[in-house]
């Protein structure tokens with residue numbers, strides 16, 4: 001054991017490790033030690049990367065693509081991303097408006113590093129994905145949380161924008177479909193955000209990492225389609241982690257105004273240089289090859305979503321917004337707060353999530369990590385058998401609280 005005589009940077013002490021990754025690590029360790037854990041914690045598809053994508057990655061190594069690439073990514077991949085945006089959304093980007101990075105998380109990190117000055121405020125609707133506030137803080141910014149209401153299906157009430165915006169507001173982040181609730185922003189909400197952004201000179205960051213996993217028929221509304229002027233002030237964040245079950249390959253990408261992408265490239269050139277070369281070739285195969293994989297996964301997720309939501313809302317006192325996309329359910333368990341098990345009181349989502357893990361061997365992520373303590377997140381990217389067993393265990397665990 002070494003002594004901790006060297007103090008850490010103050011910025012590190014202000015943030016916590018990613019709670020999603022922390023619960024996942026704990027669940028995996030318990031499982032490895034022999035515990036019968038059902039892991040609903042981490043958000044990643046339970047599918048393998050498509051074979052043709054894996055083959056492209058292997059071929060890239062055989063072909064000698066094992067060296068540094070251009071900082072923003074190989075031109076072929078950036079061109080493919082330009083084409084995908086055109087085909088999927090009819091948005092016009094040029095290759096210098098695209099950055100490939102080490103996963104969607106890294107893309108967000110680059111964006112905040114490129115645009116935030118100390119004290120700048122970033123509007124973050126809650127429930128939010130766990131990494132948004134710490135990333136803003138690491139860039140010296142101030143996260144300003146806009147609470148969304150369960151009764152509105154976590155859509156944004158436009159009047160909240162004026163309530164939470166200040167002269168220091170620099171940006172707003174949108175995540176629709178969202179992690180953790182799978183909720184969607186309505187066209188009305190998106191148009192209101194766009195209008196405020198234009199009037200007040202904000203950057204819009206739209207995290208579209210779940211865009212291919214949606215359960216409604218037809219295209220979901222997108223902020224860029226509400227006003228053409230938003231192209232000049234929006235960065236779109238996406239990646240192949242969720243859409244092509246490629247979480248471990250670490251390929252994300254951003255599209256936005258050329259001067260912002262250039263600034264992000266400057267930051268990337270001084271940090272990770274480029275994302276893994278073979279992984280870039282694999283992502284190229286994903287984006288240019290057959291596009292049926294995300295749809296196939298979504299079809300498999302749909303009955304699982306329906307099963308989880310039906311089971312949860314049938315439990316006494318539990319409510320749950322029906323997710324419009326992604327692969328998470330975010331039930332409200334506040335009915336049980338204040339109750340006890342073996343003399344131990346459940347004071348909130350952290351206690352309840354711990355209780356689920358200890359007493360029911362079910363791993364989940366407490367809503368507090370997403371800025372909403374009344375809730376707990378479960379990923380349903382796992383088999384129906386596991387879901388059935390898991391829901392049964394949760395039902396029993398809740399019933400055991402007095």
Ligand code: PMP
Nearest residue numbers: 103104105129179209239241252
């Ligand atoms: N945004 C959201 C909303 C996410 O849930 C995640 C988690 N995977 C990411 C971004 C980052 O994805 P990646 O694994 O590509 O870093």
Ligand code: GLU
Nearest residue numbers: 018020021041042043179
């Ligand atoms: N985004 C996933 C999740 O929320 C992966 C974990 C992480 O990157 O935080 O579980």
